[in-house]
Amino acid sequence: MKPRAASTQRRTRIQKENEEIILESALEIFSTNGFRGTTIDQIAAAAGMSKPNLLYYFRRKEDMHQALLDQLLTNWLAPLEEMDPGGEPLEEICKYIRRKLEMAEKYPRESRLFANEILQGAPHIKEQLEGALRELVDEKSMLIENWIEQKKLAPCDPRHVIFSIWATTQHYADFDVQICAILAEEERIKTRFEDAAKMLEGLYVNGLKP
Amino acid sequence: MKPRAASTQRRTRIQKENEEIILESALEIFSTNGFRGTTIDQIAAAAGMSKPNLLYYFRRKEDMHQALLDQLLTNWLAPLEEMDPGGEPLEEICKYIRRKLEMAEKYPRESRLFANEILQGAPHIKEQLEGALRELVDEKSMLIENWIEQKKLAPCDPRHVIFSIWATTQHYADFDVQICAILAEEERIKTRFEDAAKMLEGLYVNGLKP
DNA sequence: ACAAATTTTTACCAGTTGGACAAATATTAG
């Protein structure tokens, strides 16, 4: 019998193992080649199994992609959600930057998968962007507005501040090739995430100080 | 006779016209679908000509892509090149941000084409990144270092400052779908580039003030 | 141990895609 894709129904040990291996391999390939740029064969090869066997677990190529995106979005929102209304504003923003930068370093493939999806017009996650993500950004924007009113932050457009944090941090995952090409073989290349963290924290602390 | 692709040899009127139409169409499709995601037929359809006719001007799909990338890189470096050693540091940085933001608004397709290429590991422009781009960044980094030594800028890692400007400005082209999803139908969506410019200038002026 | 259910393999196919080729048509130079 065909297994129900990613459903809540009980899955066998083998199913769990193989689905995990497949998604891991799919992430690797999708994130570097894009959706249309990857072939099922590539994923199958990376997963060490035959194409029909892979298709036994995910009936269509799109199913793997969708599964990865769904899984991703939850983790993606977490760092922003953790921004604490009770904390010290500048400290909270620094912590947010650090968390995002850590994610860029630890999960560059996820970042690139996301970037690929957005670049192509977000056909598979448009609703979530307009739904969950938008609501979260609205909520945190209000929080930042409050901080500004309390003179704890310099006046600024909260939404665009958030955008700029996304941009600068994800850049280190998405544009890593470019960054490494520029930093070249020097010592700097090894410390790029540290260096980025220092520079960004300095920029935002001074830039947003009331 | 087959025309020499993008060579310096004399080209007929028709050649010039058609090559332009083709590249324009190719940019449109490549930038939204990625390299592997676009088919020659799509480009041909967009250019209003038959596939074999298109292949008469560009023998391979890759030739169009390469032509676009080569053309792009020159324009891409221009705004940074214009950064004036004789100017007022904070003013020069603001002007650079504004120029980059203008490019993101005016040429989002070029930005996305570039982003796609980098995301996939920059297979076609690695050399240029390590060559021309790196040299330019080195040069401008030294300039910024000088400004810092002259106490005209707060201490910061110049290279990472440049990266952050790239990231924040290009973000408005590359992640436009996401930004629009979040700003939604509100008035804000129309003024997003203005708002971004204001926010970024404030951030960098305060953040880098010595 | 044995039947039932699950997993894997083998063989296959239809649609798409990049690209070749030569014939037909249009343009230009003399």
Place this chain on the structure above:
DNA sequence: CTAATATTTGTCCAACTGGTAAAAATTTGT
């Protein structure tokens, strides 16, 4: 106007790709 040259079209194909179907092998529950 004609010959040479440049452009366009129609036809074709081999490789690739997503996906199917059924048989074979393996695992699992009892």
